[in-house]
Amino acid sequence: MVSIANKGRSLWADAVLRLRRDPLAMVCFTIIALYLLMSLLCATGVIFTDYNVTDNAQAYQPPSAEHWMGTDLFGRDVMARAAHGTITSLIVGFFGAALAVAIGTILGALAGYFGGKIDDLIVWLYTTVDTIPYILLVVAFSFVMGPGLNTLCLAIGLTSWIRFCRVIRSEFMKHREREYVQGATALGAGHLRRIFIHILPNTFHLVLINFSLGFVTAIKSEVILSYLGMGVAPGTPSWGMMISDAKLELFREVWWGLAAATLFMFFLVLAFTLFNDALRDALDPKLKNR
Amino acid sequence: MWRYVARRMLYMIPILFGITLVTFLLFNVAGGDPAAQAAGRYATPERLAQIREQMGLDKPLLEQYLHMVKQLATFDFGRSWSSRQEISGLIWAGIGPSLSVTFPAFVLSLLITIPFSLLLAAKRNTAIDKGTMVTCLGLISISSVVYVLAGQYFLAYKLGWFPVSGWDPSWDGRWQYATLPILIMVSLSLGADILFFRTVFVEEMFQDYVRTARSKGLSNAKILLKHVLKNGMVPIITAVVLQIPFLITGSLLIESFFGIPGLGGLIYQAIQEADFPVIKAMVLIGAISYMVFQLISDVLYALVDPKIRLS
Amino acid sequence: MFKNIFVILATSLALAACTKKAPENDNTINYGLRTNLKALDPEQGSETSANEIIPNIFETLFEYHYLKRPVVLQPLLAEAMPTVSKDGRTYTIKIKKGIRFQDSEVFPDGKGREVKAQDFIYSWKRIADPRNKGEGWWIFDGKIEGINDWNAKLAKGGKPEEVNEAFNAPISGLQAPDDYTIVIKLAKPFYQLNNVLAMPFASVVPKEAVDKYGEEFMNHPVGTGPYKFESWIRGNKVTLVRNPNWHGGTYPNEGAPGDQEAGLLADAGKPLPFADKLVFHEIPEAQPRWLNLMKGALDFGGIPKDNFDNTITDGKLKPEMVSKGMKLWTFPSLEVVYIGFNMADPLLGKNLELRRALSLAYDGQTARKKFYNDRATIAMSPLSPDIDGYDAKFVNPWKEFNVEKAKEHLKKAGYPEGKGLPAIEYNISGSSTDRQMGEYVQQQFQKIGVQVNIISSSWPQFIERLNQKKAQMFGIAWVADYPDQGNMLQTLYSKSAAPGPNNSNYNSKEFDALFEQSEKIPPGPARIALFHKMRDQFVKDVPWIPTVHRLNDIIYQGWINNLKRHDIIRNSYKYIRVDQAKKAELKAKL
Secondary structure, three states, rough: HHHHHHHHHHHHHHHHHHHHHOOHHHHHHHHHHHHHHHHHHHHHOOOOHHHHHHHHHHHOOOOOOOOOOOOOOOOOOHHHHHHHHHHHHHHHHHHHHHHHHHHHHHHHHHHHHHHHHHHHHHHHHHHHHHOOHHHHHHHHHHHHHHHOHHHHHHHHHHHHHHHHHHHHHHHHHHHHHHHHHHHHHHHOOOOOHHHHHHHHHHHHHHHHHHHHHHHHHHHHHHHHHHOOOOOOOOOOOOHHHHHHHHHHHHOOOOOHHHHHHHHHHHHHHHHHHHHHHHHHHHHHHHHOOO | HHHHHHHHHHHHHHHHHOOOOOHHHHHHHOOOHHHHHHHOOOOHHHHHHHHHHOOOOOOOHHHHHHHHHHHHHOOOOOOOOOOEEEEEHHEEEEEHHHHHHHHHHHHHHHHHHHHHHHHHHHHHOOOHHHHHHHHHHHHOOOHHHHHHHHHHHHHHHOOOOOOOOOOOOOOOHHHHHHHHHHHHHHHHHHHHHHHHHHEEEHHHHOHHHHHHHHHHHOOOOHHHHHHHHHHHHHHHHHHHHHHHHHHHOHHHHHHHHHOOOOOHHHHHHHHHHHHHHHHHHHHHHHHHHHHHHHHHHHHHHHHHHOOOHHH | EEEHHHOOOOOOOOOOOOOOOOOOOOOEEEEEEOOOOOOOOOHHOOOHHHHHHHHHHHOOOOOEEEOOOOOOEEEEOOOOOOOOOOOOOOOEEOOOOOOOOOOOOOOOOOOOOEEEEHHHHHHHHHHOOOOOOOHHHHHOOOEOOOHHHHHHHHHHHHOOHHHHHHHOOOOOOOOEOOOOOEEEEEOOOOOOOHHOOOOHOOOOOOOOHHHHHHHHHHHHOOOOOOOEEEEEEEOOOOEEEEEEOOOOOOOOOOOOOOOOOOOOOOOOOOOOOOEEEEEEEEEHHHHHHHHHHHHOOOEEEEEOOHHHHHHOOOOEEEEHHHOOOOEEEEEEEEEEEEEEOOOOOOOOOHHHHHHHHHHHHOOOHHHHHOOOOOOOOOOOOOOOOOOOOOOOOOOOOHHHHOHHHHHHHHHHHOOOOOOOOEEEEEEOOOOOOHHHHHHHHHHHHHOOOOOOOEEEOOOHHHHHHHHOOOOOOOEEEEEEEOOHHHHHHHOOOOHHHHOOEEEOOOHHHHHHHHHHHHHOOOOOOHHHHHHHHHHHHHHOOOOOOEEEEEEEEEEEOEEOOOOOOOOOOHHHHHEEEEEEHHHHHHHHOO
């Protein structure tokens, strides 16, 4: 058991070392950290405090020294709106992914660990949900719960756990038979203890990878749902809203709203995707160099 | 083989049950009062009671559920709340336009991505490979809404190469309107497909048979085309088959932007108007066609790889 | 009727299959519908797109004179305007002889049957039949003798044969003493009957077609109009062709002042209709509609809000558009756009000072510029412009934009600086523009410290909230069904509270008494005086913030002649003439 724990630690230490040596991963990590910092500073009112300041005389001003990304319909600074939109995206990304990972991990763990009838039931559940077109399922959830930020997180979380469930399930199936689990059983550990204390930490790298994948999915879903009129409450800065407003604005030659939201989103999603790849390589070295 | 297919088909029954159950729970139990939404303006309480009766909402839940199953079995989903048109008629009318965008896009995208990703796999870890991979990751980091917006604005509005939107059901007119949606659809799938196919091919290149072939002195090109492509096509085809049901249901975004009277547009309109029966019918149809193609995909896979059948 | 604010806004255009080959017949009018078409049955026709098409296929007893303003009714299928009994309760209407339904397979030999008085009664029964989910019942509800009892019997339901028998039972107020005479007996005086009978709802439909097609009649319309239904490619376009058996009509010989100069009388006396074919393209997105108009694939249509600056300066079309032969036609909508307070709401309904404060805090001028490009009149009351009784000089004191004053009233309301006031829910429905308007309201009220949460939902869900009196505050528009201020003011009558048109559930004894009185007297100065008293009561109680009355700008191509759009005149296509030679010449320039 001790040796297993050590092995676990070395896997993580190893991974961190590998990540550190990967310049691309470090750049991505920095970008993500900067986004986090920016949204924190925005939320606490340190930077971009003018995101809600309207000046109707200054509507739709093109980018200038004063407004780097121009102004929107109400004369609000687009750059500040986009920066504040990060908060919405990070909230949706975090809670959406966290919910999905939580559901996926718990169900996957139960299915993989117990097998038999429980496994059959959970496999049936996720096959069913998987069969229903994703976007329609999200839309149906939003309809039932009414629009808003909470719904957005819930709908995304409740619909995107399947992938994680599958991965965790097969991982648990593998681990279930391993010596260290058998050893724990011999020492009298209960099912819950075995699942959560013994096996789960050994699949944690998968949880992490999946979380970061889920994050990207959630951020992208927010845009589509906003376009469908199921996004956050009007007035709340969000990239999805900015992009769907562009549908009207482009034909006024107002491109900066779309550009700002797209750029902000682009770097965050790209950094997340690249970092996720690096993370996977670091945690799962077999795949490296392929 | 037939036993496998039979077993696999038998397995569809509980899934089918699951699909109908989830749909029923979402729309009939949790989704508010359908009568109030169907009734529209000037709905007095008496009128609501009447509509509830017409819709069978006063019946026990089990009976309502069985009614839904019957609708599905007979492909008669009743009428839309908003237009009062027969839903099955709306669906039949929408399949053609949806397919005329999605099918060419699907074929075109495969014709581009498969050879391209094979080439990348051959040149893996070179600058071209890495550059393309980053480009692909960049492509998938942009929201699909932006592709549609930008495509319509620049290619149709600014440059005037294509009509901005519309549809002409005659065959020669159709391409005029379908071309830009097809191109946007291809560009939407490009990034993800290339990344996926490349991974598949790279995986194949590490297989023993490649080493054996190489040791026999086969040229690189020959190995790629004869072995890697052939073997790599197995996971690719099985994955690709699973995209076919989405070809039928069309793209919600693209059809709504370009005014294509397909199933995606139908869904979009139904969402805008909270037209539950239409959304419900589309959920059921989408789910079932996905299930069917999953079966086809599994059977194809089993045909190629007999080991699967035993599991 | 209520309209989603932006669905109605003028803009309307289309695309057209502009194929490379020379089109066989260019004597076609192409129009772009703003919403996807749902059904072509007049019984269901309360929808903007359907109402664009239905009056070309179906006809009513009366129609509005194409050119005269203010609008005036004239006979269409009727021989003459009705003769009315002294007590104003009995209307006798003679219908024209020899009117035939369009040729259709529903008739024994495929030839259209002659229209009889009974056909009208049958068609109106359909509107009143509770089994049909149409929205037209209100036009007869409580107005025609015996119709409510008849309706109640049908609503009870029962075996099919019983219900059919109930349907066939006579209604005492709707009689046909002979094949060409209709006698309508009213349950109470109703001076707007002629207007109601000119609405598409009251069109005559053949029983044979309804019997044969059942609910599918909406896809196989057969009427008496100048155009016949040819095809409908769902989600794409509807094509109508000239009805060779139409009973005929000629272009009017006289019009309103200025029509002569505008060339609107050039075709006086010529036989109608001019165009051979009407094509209605379904293009719900504003930009594609606009671009198709610019390319000449559509013949006329509105200007999307976001293209306005590139199109019009100082109320005139920009020179580059004029050089392409394009012309501009502007007309006011008979409507009021407003922010409604739910008077049944315990917070807003009980606190007059709060409503006053909110009304004072709303900057209508900026909204007019931002959302309507100044192509709207600031609304002071529910009375619609361009209808008798509208007073352009009237000023509503609570419509002044004055933040300081608003704050004072907020203090009087018991919420100084908005302290202690819970966030108010503002309900909206619809597009990005509707959402932006919601945000605007939010910003306006924020200035005096009132927080607003915007609840955005689909139109049916929005209506559901209104019907259940759940919407605290909402943005909506009321468009006149016919040119009468009484139709505008019923939105405030307590007996038409939700689910009726009075969505703000305003309940004022004084207003109700005035309204009921106004229903009892014929149009004229006395009635207008009552309207003004109702308006004053409205101003006193502030149940809404009226925002604007919109102007519609229609751009039309140089080859289109005789275009004179109006909200109420729905059968204008038969008057429009396409100059094909000019079209060929101008299209080359686009």
